[in-house]
Amino acid sequence: MPNISKLNDVVSQVRRDIVRMVHANSSGHPGGSLGCAEFFTALYFDVMNHNTSFSMDAKGEDLFFLSNGHISPVFYSVLARSGYFDVAELATFRKLNSRLQGHPTTHEGLEGIRMASGSLGQGLSNAIGAALTKKLNKDNSMVYSLHGDGELQEGQVWEAFMYAAAKNVDNLIATIDYNQKQIDGSIDDVLPMGNLSAKLKAFDWIVLEEFQGNDIESVIHTLARAKELSGHGKPVVIIMHTEMGNGVDYMMGTHKWHGSAPNDEELKSALVQNAETLGDY
Numbered sequence: 682m683p684n685i686s687k688l689n690d691v692v693s694q695v696r697r698d699i700v701r702m703v704h705a706n707s708s709g710h711p712g713g714s715l716g717c718a719e720f721f722t723a724l725y726f727d728v729m730n731h732n733t734s735f736s737m738d739a740k741g742e743d744l745f746f747l748s749n750g751h752i753s754p755v756f757y758s759v760l761a762r763s764g765y766f767d768v769a770e771l772a773t774f775r776k777l778n779s780r781l782q783g784h785p786t787t788h789e790g791l792e793g794i795r796m797a798s799g800s801l802g803q804g805l806s807n808a809i810g811a812a813l814t815k816k817l818n819k820d821n822s823m824v825y826s827l828h829g830d831g832e833l834q835e836g837q838v839w840e841a842f843m844y845a846a847a848k849n850v851d852n853l854i855a856t857i858d859y860n861q862k863q864i865d866g867s868i869d870d871v872l873p874m875g876n877l878s879a880k881l882k883a884f885d886w887i888v889l890e891e892f893q894g895n896d897i898e899s900v901i902h903t904l905a906r907a908k909e910l911s912g913h914g915k916p917v918v919i920i921m922h923t924e925m926g927n928g929v930d931y932m933m934g935t936h937k938w939h940g941s942a943p944n945d946e947e948l949k950s951a952l953v954q955n956a957e958t959l960g961d962y
Contacts, residue, residue: 683727683901685897685898688722688723688726688727688897689897690958690959691722691726691762691958691959692718692719692722692897692928693928693955693956693957693958694758694762694955694957694958694959694960695718695721695722695755695758695759695762696715696718696928696929696951696955697951697952697955697957697961698754698757698758698761698762698771698961698962699711699714699715699718699754699755699758700715700929700943700948700951700952701771701948701952701961701962702754702757702758702771702772702774702775703754703774703942703943704942704943704944704945704947704948705772705774706774706775706776706942707942708775708783708942709753709754709774709775709783709940709942710751710752710753710754710939710940711754711926711929711932711938711941711942711943712862712925712926712932712936712937712938712939712940712941713749713751713752713755713829713858713860713925713939714752714753714754714755715755715925715926715927715928715929715932716858716860716894716895716923716924716925716926716927717752717755717827717858717894717923718755718927718928719894719895719896719897719900719927720827720856720858720894720900720921720923721755721756721758721759722759722897723897723900723901723904724745724759724825724904725745725759725760725763726759726763727901728743728901728904728905729742729743729745729823729825730742730743730822731743731744731745733763733764733765733792733793735765735792735793737795739795739822740818740820741820741822742822743822743823743824743825744795744808744811744815744822744823744824744825745795745824745825745826745827746795746796746798746804746807746808746811746824746825746826746827747785747796747798747804747826747827748798748801748802748803748804748805748807748808748826748827748828748829748832749798749801749804749827749828749829749832749858750784750785750797750798750799750801750804751783751784751799751940752829752858753781753782753783753784753785754774756785756793757771757774757781757785758771760791760792760793760794761962762959765792765793766780766791766792766793768960768962769962770962771962772962783799784797784798784799785797785798785799786799795807795811801829801831801832801835802832802835802836802837802838803837804826804827804828805826805828805837805838805841805842805845805855806837806840806841807826808824808825808826808853808855809841809844809845809848809850809853811824812824812845812850812852812853813848813850815852816850816852821852822852823852823853823854823908823911824852824853824854825853825854825855825856825904826853826854826855826856827855827856827857827858828855828856828857828858829857829858829863830857830858830859830860830861830863830868830874830877831862831863831864831868831871833857833874833877834871834872839884842881842884842886842918843884845886845916846884846885846886846915846916847885849914849915850916851911851912851913851914851915851916851917852911852912853911853916853917854904854907854908854911854916854917854918854919855916855917855918855919856918856919856921857877857918857919857920857921858894858921858923859877859894859920859921859922859923860922860923860924860925862925862935862936862939863936863939864936864939864940865936866936867936877920878890878920881918881920885915886915886916886917886918887910887915887916887917887918888917888918888919888920889903889906889907889910889917889918889919889920890919890920891920891922892919892921892922893922893923894921894922894923895923895924895927895928900921903919903921904919907919925938925939926938928954928955929950929951929954929955930950930954931947931950932951
């Protein structure tokens with residue numbers, strides 16, 4: 682059984698990393714990053730079989746693809762905290778010539794990054810390709826991906842949903858961060874999703890929904906259930922309900938912190954709300 686208390690300590694530290702990284706450059710996307718802190722922590726510290734001795738081949742390892750690349754702060758934090766690169770490198774976030782660009786890139790050779798994800802809508806296609814490669818290589822490892830709900834307004838995502846089901850890509854678990862907010866406002870105001878679950882079921886995916894993405898026990902349980910349902914001819918998708926800006930009270934309940942950085946006083950408040958547990962960089 683996972684040590685939930687220790688995992689929640691990691692979540693608190695990851696939140697500190699996120700707000701410090703974004704504050705240092707007055708640039709970045711804290712809202713969605715904070716909302717996904719539990720998901721990334723569960724994935725990298727409990728769920729996935731992965732090796733920090735990074736190899737692009739990843740034979741015998743589970744793979745993860747971040748499609749909504751603007752939430753790079755949470756990705757970088759968890760990669761560093763789980764041992765892919767030195768935590769001190771987080772201080773270079775968004776700086777000139779840094780490997781930690783605002784959106785993840787591959788040309789800088791950052792350990793743990795397998796695709797560039799600055800342009801939305803492409804991650805599922807990449808994840809499908811990796812999953813099919815594992816099938817061809819008779820590698821029974823899983824492929825995981827994460828997508829923003831606003832990102833589903835991109836047509837390529839739905840082509841990929843259709844393809845994965847048609848080709849029985851059943852070693853793939855996609856998760857949708859369903860916080861119902863995007864940079865210009867609520868999803869319903871910008872371009873409503875309608876009945877998202879019904880749409881995904883109509884595309885012949887197994888759908889898990891209505892679980893709390895900001896409860897790490899719920900995240901671990903749901904990912905375990907998704908894995909149980911895999912391998913039976915259909916891909917699995919999780920609709921993960923989160924709160925944008927979770928863990929920082931003044932960032933919650935609004936889309937305004939999707940791409941805004943905290944000032945000095947706001948940073949102090951965010952850090953007070955999340956105790957230092959592993960040591961800041």
